[in-house]
Amino acid sequence: MFEAAELGRKISKRDFQDRLSSLRVELLNMQFGLKDADFPVIVVIAGDDRSGTNDALNLMNAWLDARYLLTNAYGPRSDEERERPPFWRYWRALPPKGRIGIFHGSWTWEVILQRFDAAIDELTMLHSINNINSFERCMVDDGAILLKFWLHLPKSIFKQRIREWQKDPEQSWRINQVDEWMFNNYRKSISTIENVLRRTSKGETQWNIVESSDNRYANLRIAETILERVNKRLKENENKPSESSGSSFPSALDNQTTILDKIDLNVSLPKDQYEHSLREWQSKLSRLARAAYEAGRSSVLVFEGWDAAGKGGVIRRLTAAMSAATYRVIRISAPSAEERRHHYLWRFWRYMPRAGNVAIFDRSWYGRVLVERIESFATEREYRRGYSEINHFEEQLWRHGIVLSKFWLHINREEQSRRFEARRNTPYKKHKLSDEDIRNRNRWEDYKRAANDMIERTSTDYAKWHIIPANDKRHARIQVLQIVCSMLEEALEGKDA
Amino acid sequence: MFEAAELGRKISKRDFQDRLSSLRVELLNMQFGLKDADFPVIVVIAGDDRSGTNDALNLMNAWLDARYLLTNAYGPRSDEERERPPFWRYWRALPPKGRIGIFHGSWTWEVILQRFDAAIDELTMLHSINNINSFERCMVDDGAILLKFWLHLPKSIFKQRIREWQKDPEQSWRINQVDEWMFNNYRKSISTIENVLRRTSKGETQWNIVESSDNRYANLRIAETILERVNKRLKENENKPSESSGSSFPSALDNQTTILDKIDLNVSLPKDQYEHSLREWQSKLSRLARAAYEAGRSSVLVFEGWDAAGKGGVIRRLTAAMSAATYRVIRISAPSAEERRHHYLWRFWRYMPRAGNVAIFDRSWYGRVLVERIESFATEREYRRGYSEINHFEEQLWRHGIVLSKFWLHINREEQSRRFEARRNTPYKKHKLSDEDIRNRNRWEDYKRAANDMIERTSTDYAKWHIIPANDKRHARIQVLQIVCSMLEEALEGKDA
Incomplete structure (x- = not known):
């Protein structure tokens, strides 16, 4: 907070x-x-x-x-x-x-x-x-x-x-x-x-x-x-x-400075070291995920961040270490017609995992206070109410013993440009670049302020935000792996149970 | 409830x-x-x-x-x-x-x-x-x-x-x-x-x-x-x-029947018995009021009821047994210009008694869900909110150890007619009859329903409504005296402390 x-x-x-x-x-x-x-x-x-x-x-x-x-x-x-x-x-x-x-x-x-x-x-x-x-x-x-x-x-x-x-x-x-x-x-x-x-x-x-x-x-x-x-x-x-x-x-x-401005984006990890670390942490995660499954301890992982910040890549490095029957990746985009007929939190409740399972959200309920705020899909009253609604939602997960981790993958504008450029020039990546990405890019400052408010208002004792410097993809992936491992480890040791 | x-x-x-x-x-x-x-x-x-x-x-x-x-x-x-x-x-x-x-x-x-x-x-x-x-x-x-x-x-x-x-x-x-x-x-x-x-x-x-x-x-x-x-x-x-x-x-x-219809209005007390009882209960109240004062136990007494139901008379029989320095009778009519510039509960908070003192309200915060509801001075949303606001207000008094009694003095329409008539014909009572009384009279059914809802929604464990049959003034006065005495007695014995 x-x-x-x-x-x-x-x-x-x-x-x-x-x-x-x-x-x-x-x-x-x-x-x-x-x-x-x-x-x-x-x-x-x-x-x-x-x-x-x-x-x-x-x-x-x-x-x-x-x-x-x-x-x-x-x-x-x-x-x-x-x-x-x-x-x-x-x-x-x-x-x-x-x-x-x-x-x-x-x-x-x-x-x-x-x-x-x-x-x-x-x-x-x-x-x-x-x-x-x-x-x-x-x-x-x-x-x-x-x-x-x-x-x-x-x-x-x-x-x-x-x-x-x-x-x-x-x-x-x-x-x-x-x-x-x-x-x-x-x-x-x-x-x-x-x-x-x-x-x-x-x-x-x-x-x-x-x-x-x-x-x-x-x-x-x-x-x-x-x-x-x-x-x-x-x-x-x-x-x-x-x-x-x-x-x-x-x-x-x-x-004024936002919390994102304070992130050191210069961190990086050389390739050979990365490959070594990746093997090490994935094997650790695999053990922990199995133990959590056996202990009936569920997890909810939330990924937010800039377009092209590498959320998909991070998630793939996590799921590679998990058994397919125990996790589910939920990609959140605009709500369906059915979803729009419910309270915005309704669709996320549906995905709460069974005991021991992992739900990974690629974008999440935080859309309410990010894109919906910025694009005025939600009124000011609605998104302001959103912070306490979300805190109460997450408190319920925490009280139920769910391991909850929230990540904001952070890159700067220059890095985003480079990645958009790369997508434009790489045939099999081209589909990833939409008009929306370009439009969002123009609202960089708005997003920065919204992300800052979000982190200020929803980073709680029981559900902290982790801001991950992600200009270097390798560094970001290893850092997320480490955090997830340490949270699982703590949970299994009963430290926060 | x-x-x-x-x-x-x-x-x-x-x-x-x-x-x-x-x-x-x-x-x-x-x-x-x-x-x-x-x-x-x-x-x-x-x-x-x-x-x-x-x-x-x-x-x-x-x-x-x-x-x-x-x-x-x-x-x-x-x-x-x-x-x-x-x-x-x-x-x-x-x-x-x-x-x-x-x-x-x-x-x-x-x-x-x-x-x-x-x-x-x-x-x-x-x-x-x-x-x-x-x-x-x-x-x-x-x-x-x-x-x-x-x-x-x-x-x-x-x-x-x-x-x-x-x-x-x-x-x-x-x-x-x-x-x-x-x-x-x-x-x-x-x-x-x-x-x-x-x-x-x-x-x-x-x-x-x-x-x-x-x-x-x-x-x-x-x-x-x-x-x-x-x-x-x-x-x-x-x-x-x-x-x-x-x-x-x-x-x-x-x-449908309201709770007021269930009240037996035929009860009465002969004059000689009344005078005997009055002396007895007033002397008891006087002792209890002094003891409450010494123990620092405050009271809040609320009187609501039909026009001409005899609230003033009941209150005078109570205060006659109390030391003038320790009680205050607060007559509530339309809010002043100053009061209108505050939340409707504000003016009642002002009158909360000091330790050991008694505040007697001749009409009260219940105006919100009675006259204000019926005359549309409060919107539906406002008066509906009123019930829980009032319950919360009274809960605070109760938690503070204040002895809280609420009385609805009940008469029927015929009795009200008789009393209005008497006022009209008695020079020194004439001033008590206003056009408003006549107007209220025409809304008898509305008031009955509003009173029923009020009693249903605000009669709580810690603040019960006492409905007093008041066609017979003597009976009503003695009954109120008895209830106030027994509440003080209980409080001083620490039964509800």
Whole structure:
């Protein structure tokens, strides 16, 4: 979930200043337009970067018109509050229609904290999460815009910051118990956070994960998102068609690094080494696949990636090591007439493997948030809902004990050109090149952003995305073989059973 | 929850036959119209009346055109099914767009059964319920019509039936383990059922509780509901305004008994006895209220009922026994301009009492599903959502340890006339009679149905409705005093803490 928020996204001071003066005017205009609207705006700012959330809260207060703004920060509960049900403090602070209410930390953060120090067990946590979801659903059903931002610091920066504060007597006051606990239990705390955020992300109540190593980037991202969402709704209410999303985004935020940009595509494997490795790993996979079959442990492997990234080749190297009776490769293209008459997940449920078997998806349910999003086959509501629908779907597979691996095969544009060219010039490969490939190619940037969002929102504890550098086919194939082997091995050892 | 399904509702054989021939034609026409629609219809038929659900399933199969119908009944899981995640069996059976799929028992029933024999703990149950809600939400978000029917037998009839079967060697095969368990653990099983049904009732996924002591009534109710909901959606899709709901309902179903009709309004209390009782109960309430205050136990008392039913008088008899510093009477009328700018529950949250205090609501949040429903101040979607929003709201009060009592003061039309007349003729009461009262009076039947639905959907284990016969004011006052005393007593003894 946090991979896509550890990319070192930055805004230069100059870009920031350039944008700021017009941004502030736009924010004030937005508030003015909102004044008589029939919906409130609820903004939640929380995060593992505590000082970043403070900073953001202060800036939003400075940038927005305080007359139409309510800011709420929460400390320990007062007597007044303890004597009422837990959500009383939040209900009373809700903004009326036409106003923006900013909540610092608040209901979700409270549950995370309680879970940190094990003040509540899993059952109580689940009750609390259901309360949160009912509460937020109430707001959204009633027409509120709900925007939730989670400010995330990459681990190394988080740890480094705490260490620096610890050393500096003038800064050490900044560290509170929570920081300390997270510092000492980093993995556990991130996993708790991920769990709670995922369970409280449902369609319109989705968390926006914002990388906060650079305050300028984080604050701009928050302000622009508020601006965009509110203006969009105001326009819709006037019955004007809203502009295509993103167009109002400034270039400084637009051209940010995606998680795919961070992949080192220069890795490669010499041919002789490849052949040796291939034999080695295929024989290992063959043993493991047989053992999994005998143990009744099923697997679902998902392959997504650019056109011509080599998905077919990777899959063939896997299946070569499996017994034909135990696996099935499912190639997903546009849905059939029958499939279109069902919920988009229906056709994938059909292919869930029997005990011990392997289902390999060459493209998958992720079409919903990739091609369907980009080509507008799915509406914005539909594809946004898709993330939580998919997470819930995969959670069911995981709870059932299915070994689930998801791969994004990554190449760059130049490599794709070379491969398209090769296809064009090789008679027996020519059929693989379609007009669609060419069209998709023109939407490279859109796909990159959609893939980034997908990885951010659906990479979970129980179903991580593996991004495989695939400019070198040999390297990609071996890497996938290794990952599949290690997942099977872990599963058979019962490590994640 | 089940009170309103224990009224002995019946359809005579003749009324049934009268309706049946046209109903069957309408059902087939509906299916024909549905054929090319872009949504599926998912019907769930479950219940504590197992043989009633079988009967309903068979009849729907007979009445509907099998070509456009999929029926699914579920026994123990097969190998095929056990090897996949739990919802696989349901996903594969979903109807495509334009078709009706009927599910017998199915996902919710399965969880209830597991909970009956304690095969799953509360945490697992909560996970399962979350799965159900996500699954159903998926369907509904995708446009499906989801209709869930729970066939309920009143306790006496249920027990009598099982006893008869037990005695009759030719019938005893009918009894299965579940019946037997329910027979021996009736209260516990109904409470489990209520808990699961409530948690899986959310706006569009609301359960329809159908009394099934009379099969003709139950089956007609199911068929008419399907017919009405599908036709309504088909009309909406053609952009025609849908007819006002209920108009298509046949008189036989329309004129059914409501829970209010069952109230014996002839009870009364002679004046001298009343005065004695009043002193006695007020003194008791006074002691209990002081004890509750000292123990920090708060109360919320809700009064709803017909105009002129005597709410004010009852409330004054309560407050006379309380210390003025500890209670507050909140009279709810149309929302203020400020309140209208918030979620409708917001204004009630504001009045939640501090520890040990009492909040008395003269009319309440139930306006959402009464006056707002009837006067169309709330849309159908809004008031339907209201039931689960209110249940969730009250659950939070209950979990916080607040003593919650809800009273419906019931009088009949004649008594209301007399009281209006008296007001008209008594100078100091004249101001109490408004045009609105007269208008409301003309909607007596609408209110009766709305009150019935309200009691059915919001009478929960933790927040029961008390229906108070109030033609005799003295009797009503003493009864309310008694109930409030006994609830406080229980709470202070920690019975429900």
